[in-house]
Amino acid sequence: MAFIKKHTVEPVAADERKQARDCASLVAELENADPKARRWAARDLTDCSDASAMLVNRLQRENDVSVREVILTALTALGDEIAVAGLVDCLRSEDAGLRNEAIEAMKQLPDEVALIMRALLADTSPDVRIFAVNILESLRHPEVESWLISVIEEDSQLNVCATAVDLLGEVGSAAAQAPLLRLKARYADEPYIQFAADLALQRIAAD
Numbered sequence: 001m002a003f004i005k006k007h008t009v010e011p012v013a014a015d016e017r018k019q020a021r022d023c024a025s026l027v028a029e030l031e032n033a034d035p036k037a038r039r040w041a042a043r044d045l046t047d048c049s050d051a052s053a054m055l056v057n058r059l060q061r062e063n064d065v066s067v068r069e070v071i072l073t074a075l076t077a078l079g080d081e082i083a084v085a086g087l088v089d090c091l092r093s094e095d096a097g098l099r100n101e102a103i104e105a106m107k108q109l110p111d112e113v114a115l116i117m118r119a120l121l122a123d124t125s126p127d128v129r130i131f132a133v134n135i136l137e138s139l140r141h142p143e144v145e146s147w148l149i150s151v152i153e154e155d156s157q158l159n160v161c162a163t164a165v166d167l168l169g170e171v172g173s174a175a176a177q178a179p180l181l182r183l184k185a186r187y188a189d190e191p192y193i194q195f196a197a198d199l200a201l202q203r204i205a206a207d
Contacts, residue, residue, distance in 0.1 A: 056086030169200035
């Protein structure tokens with residue numbers, strides 16, 4: 001889902017923004033029944049103090065996809081600790097769409113997300129750990145391989161390890177060979193782990 005727009009925000013006609021644009025008014029507009037009003041409020045709020053907290057609060061309750069898109073774009077632009085923490089909270093949502101949108105947003109913040117990646121990979125929720133591995137796919141960070149090796153060495157959940165092995169097949173080096181062999185031994189009766197680990201080992205050997 002491509003919600004991060006690189007082009008300049010289009011000009012806005014005066015009658016499209018009838019409310020005052022001070023920060024207090026913008027926060028109030030985030031609760032407006034009209035999605036258009038909420039979209040413009042989310043766009044304009046980024047210059048206000050506590051913008052990330054206000055946007056995160058709205059994001060958790062927002063059902064309109066177009067408004068969520070603007071909020072996520074704004075949070076990605078802000079990229080502070082509150083914004084990142086809010087995106088992490090979305091990974092625990094029952095709303096699959098919101099979870100996927102948050103994953104895509106976090107992929108746009110490699111430096112900020114790298115600071116919390118070890119914590120995400122050690123999260124008590126296996127689903128969150130799988131989402132963290134999915135984020136690693138495009139993080140382009142020098143520690144990606146070592147993080148994935150830690151997952152297949154230390155994580156007790158089969159599905160988390162399987163997700164990490166798939167990615168190791170793309171980014172792994174000789175450093176991953178011994179851990180992959182140990183994973184195969186640990187899950188000797190799991191056909192998918194055997195297949196994915198063998199494929200990763202073949203790709204590493206061919207490089």
